Amino acid sequence: MDETRFMKDLIGIFDSGLGGVSIWREIVNILPLESTLYFADSANCPYGQKSQDEIVDLSERITRYLAGKGAKIVVVACNTATTAAIGHLRSVFPFPIVGVEPAVKPAALSSRSGKIGLLATLGTIESPFYNSTRARYASDVEVIARPGFGLVEAVENNQIYSVETEALLRRYIEPMIETGVDKLVLGCTHYPFLIPVIKKIVGDKIDILDPAPAVARQCQHVLEETGLLSRGSNVRYEFLSSGDNEKLDIFLRNVTSLPFSIGEI
Ligand code: DGL
Secondary structure (H helix, E strand, C coil): CCCHHHHCCEEEEEECCCCCHHHHHHHHHHCCCCEEEEEECHHHCCCCCCCHHHHHHHHHHHHHHHHHCCEEEEEECCHHHHHHHHHHHHHHCCCCEECCCCCHHHHHHHCCCCEEEEEECHHHHHCHHHHHHHHHHCCCCEEEEEECCCHHHHHHCCCCCCHHHHHHHHHHHHHHHHHCCCEEEEECCCHHHHHHHHHHHHCCCCEEECCHHHHHHHHHHHHHHCCCCCCCCCCCEEEEECCCHHHHHHHHHHHCCCCCEECCC
16 A cells, blocks of 8 residues: 555646756755655656646646655746646645746846846746846846747757757856846756756856745744654655656656665656
């Protein structure tokens, strides 16, 4: 019998694919007594150019699945799914849902040049959710937003250090540098895995903002507030993929030294 179904003591995390692992690693870093169940929807990746209805439908199905497997909270570790579906998820499910959105607010508050760059999926850049955040918190700065076509696929296919990926990043980021941005907001959870290559392009002229630590802190805060923190016996990290388990395994071995298991859906 799968006891987790009844114990409801897991942090459920999902993304369109592997990108949300950038959030998972911050969560387990600050919450070492919590067990996690991560769902990579790699069969449907990328989400960035799907319709809002489709993303809402996928997000609801995955959230329901995670809850059925024992999630007490679900972290939507995907900007595109957060901007498209978080309101819906919160209206449907009784447990806490934490999301991630582009960190334009801290970038705007700390920018000296008054210009910030945003690299995100087309879905996020065009979403009413992101545009209302931008209007509310970043109306005093110019936001140079660029959809990062091809970058999600580069991370999914283990092509982070390829010549093609660096060329794509240069095409998107160099025009931002020319306009004088001093902050670069990574508005997609896949992109933090590209930071070594991005640093090669921006040097130390531009600060790179990855929201993962803030999302992990928010998850901790919500668990504390709702009395859902775990006592931490038998901590485990399980990963599931709707796509290729071997790809998931190779990716995880490259990014974490923690023990993990890969389950079957
Ligand atoms: N990691 C997702 C995000 O944060 C990628 C979306 C996609 O699959 O296009 O937006």
